[in-house]
Amino acid sequence: MSHRMEKRINELRDAISNYSPGSTFRIARDRPTEPPIALRIGLFGPTGVGKSALINSMNYATGPMWENRAPEGFASEASKTLARNAFPMTEKITMVDNRGMRSLGGPFMVELGHQIAGVYNDEQSVEWDHGFLRRVVAGLERTFRAKVDCEIHCAVLVISALNLSLRATDLTELIEQIKSMTGHPPIVIITHRRHHEVREEVITAFRTGLQQQRIDYxxxxxxxxxxxxxxDAEKHLVLLEALYQCAIVGDKVMKYKESNQGCTIL
Structure with a gap:
């Protein structure tokens, strides 16, 4: 491990350990005046992409040792997460795992809406189609106007590099609705990156599509x-960079809610 990488890992660990909601703003007057007790990061994605493993990995990167806190599943198996579970990374940062969606279609949208804006999730299986997608987005818009409580401050879409059959353009309406409700697009994490079956051209095409959707991170x-x-120093570094960026985005969302009409941060 290079000295530069070790230094950056230690810097990020210190920043995350010392984080409190609003603290990523350097100037005090830019911070939210009534920040929540803790930053809440919501993880969303289909079954088997590694959301629970990501939580365990983030916890390992921020802490002294490995712990199997969130039950892990695999892409070929059913999801291990049966309900929403909150996992504190620090006293001021919490990650929320969710049931894996069978696809990035209707059920995924309903669950995301439920987390961000309190949209009712009836637990029924819904087939992916464009008409249903439009109805869910319309439902999110109605909920947004109703100013309900937001349960998370930063939305993270977790997608496996082994399953990039979906195009970035399929996420357009979802991304736009998240932006309209929080003032910021979601962060995207692509897992299983080192797997030997991952095709570089597919990753490149997907990232290009995300850039066109103005996904910055x-x-x-x-x-x-x-x-x-x-x-693994490289793993630690990427995990810590992603987690700290969640804190930066979360702080922006908190501030956005104070100066714009929308749902109230819990």
Whole structure:
């Protein structure tokens, strides 16, 4: 591990450890006047992309040792997460895991809406189609106007590099609705990046599509797992960079809510 990489890892660990809501603003008057007790980061994505493994990996990167806190599943198995679970990374940062969606279609939208704006999730299986997608987006717009409570401050879309059959343009309406409700687009994390079956041209095309959607922050990483959690400086660095960026985005959302009409941060 290079000295520069070690220094950056330590800097990020200190920044995350010392973080409190609003503190990423350097000037005190720019910070939210009534920040929440803790930053809440919501992870969303289909089944098997590694949301729970990401939580464990983030916890490992910020802490002294590996812990299997969130139950891990695999792309070929059913999701291990049966309900929303909150996992504190620090006293002031919490990550919220969610049930894996079978696809990035209707059910995914409903769950995301429920988390961000309190949209009712009836737990029924809904087939992906454009008409349903439009109805959910319209529902989010109605909920946004109703000024309900937001449960998260930063939305993170987790997508596996092994399953990039979806195009970035499929996420257009979802991204736009998140931006209209929070003032900021979601962060995207692409997992399983080092897998031998990953095709570079597919990754490149997907990232290009995200750039066209004005997604500023995309992180490609390989999670630590129960079977493979030997320290890797490159893994640690990407995980910490992504987590700290979540804090920066979350602070912007908190401030946005104070100066714009919208849902109230809990």
């Amino acid at each position: 995309v992180y490609e990483l390989e999670n630590y797992t129960t079977d493979d959690h030997g320290y």
